[in-house]
Amino acid sequence: MSQIAKQLRAERGDLIIKARAILNAADVTAEQMAEADKMMARADELMARIERTEKADALAIELDGSLRAEAERRGVSAGDIEAEKEREQRLFKAFVTGRVSALTDDDRRIVAQRIQAAASVGTTTAGGYTVAPDFMRELLIAQKAFGGVRGAARVIESGTGVDLPWPTMDDTSNVATIVGENTSGAAGTDLTFGSKTLKAWTYRSGYLVISLELLQDSAFNFDTLIRDALAQRFARGQNPHFTTGNGTTQPEGFVTGATVGYTMPTGNTATVSTDGLIELEHSVDPAYRAGARWMMADATFKGVKKLKDSQNRPLFLPGFTVGAADTVLGYPVSINQDMATPAANAKTIGFGNFQNYIVRDVMGLVVKRLDERFAENAQVGFIAFQRTDGRTVSAAAPIKVLAQSAT
Structure with a gap:
């Protein structure tokens, strides 16, 4: 650090x-x-x-x-991989700036392959540029750093976008029993399995428009510019769905799939109490409290910072050491601006092990260069597509939420 x-x-x-x-x-x-x-x-x-x-x-x-x-x-060698990465960056920059013709024959062949790979199914025309794995990895890391659910969830990658069944099991109600010598045990209880299906919803970035003069005259690092812009746009579009999505036409948000662990008593439509946080914490099974964290909007966190326990000690402790997170009651806090702020019936705070929320990314980010659409303004447009889904996959209740009172 x-x-x-x-x-x-x-x-x-x-x-x-x-x-x-x-x-x-x-x-x-x-x-x-x-x-x-x-x-x-x-x-x-x-x-x-x-x-x-x-x-x-x-x-x-x-x-x-x-x-x-x-x-x-x-x-x-690591040097060989680094050389490949530098070449991919050079090729992508040539694609972005429209200077493919200046590349060597071998480089142009690779660009042509990537463009063909990104073409629409059943179409022979070029569809876009399939970005290199390193670019995609950097994009996903940048999205994670942007904050919200992706930063706390378990993220997996798949090579295709077909429905991905994810098995679930909840055996917490079954226990071992004592039997006497030479006595047959009671009939066993079979394991009960369920399944959640991860889909692949297609998100698009919207247009990134850059002037032709800037593309031609600048030595600017356009691959980094586009990566950071795409990361923020995809994060802003996906995080609301990872939080409160309906699960049928979009990812299922963790709030949507969670049960209410505690409801604040009447008179607490806009406030959160110390007792409320403690009740929410203990509403989650201890098996899921290992690795648990809080998730809330910044405005909610502001109020939580002011709470104290019965000994007048603050619940909030700042992270003083290298890489340490701020904690409340000993658990780290994730800020998610797509969570509701305190209001009547609002679900304002999530608590639990967010590694049980799965974000499924389909590899193969495609960036399309739009030369004609903005030509009259001497501009070039870019648009990108990413396929992803998210939902809580445990059959139990690894994440619960705190609800404000109705009145």
Whole structure:
């Protein structure tokens, strides 16, 4: 981790300690309360910067590790894999900037193969450019870093988009029993299996439009620009469905598939209490509390940060050490801006093991270059397609939600 991130964490920790000292005082003036609010707001700003810095460090480490693993799997050197990656980046940039003709014959042959591979079924015309595996891996990591469900879920990849049945089982009601010597046991209870089906919904990015002058004159790293833009667009489009999707015409959101673990008592349409969080925590079977986390919108988290236990100790603890997450009651917190904020009957907080929520990606991101559509404005457009699905696959209830009161 970079020294900058360490310094930012130390600065953030000092701000939180000072703010708590003010808030825990016996008599707090309005001016002091406003100062404490400013400190906490600054701490939030620092956390956003810390997360970006640490995620960039983690991305570099993950990509370096995947490069070494790929080299070992194929029995080649890391230098060979790096050279392939550089070539793919060069080819993709040539495709983006319209300079394929300037490539060598071998390079043009590879580009032609990728364009043909991306053509629509039954069509001989070029459909787009199938991006290289490294580009796709970087895109998925960038989407994960964007936050929300994907960052907490278990992500799998499949080579095709056919329906993928996922077996489920809940044997928690069956127990072993004691039998006497030479006594036959009771009839056994068979394992009961179920199944959830992961589909492959097609998401499209919308148009990315770039001026012809910029493409021709700039030495800008367009593959990175397009990757980051696509990552954010796909994340913004998919995360609402991973959160509250209906499961029939879109992915099934974890909130949609979850049961209510606790409902706040009457009078708590807009507030969350310490007791409410404790009740939600213990509504989840202990088997699913290992590796569990909270998920809520930032506005909800702001209120949770102010909660204390019966000994007047805050439930919220900031992550001071390298890579440490902020915790509430000892569990890490994921911010998901597509979750409801406190209001009557709203389901505002999720808790449980989100590794039981599966995001299924179909490999083969296709980027299409649109030369004619925006030609009159001297622009070139790009559009991308990604197929994915998500749903909770456990037959039990690994994730539960807290609901606000009706009145």
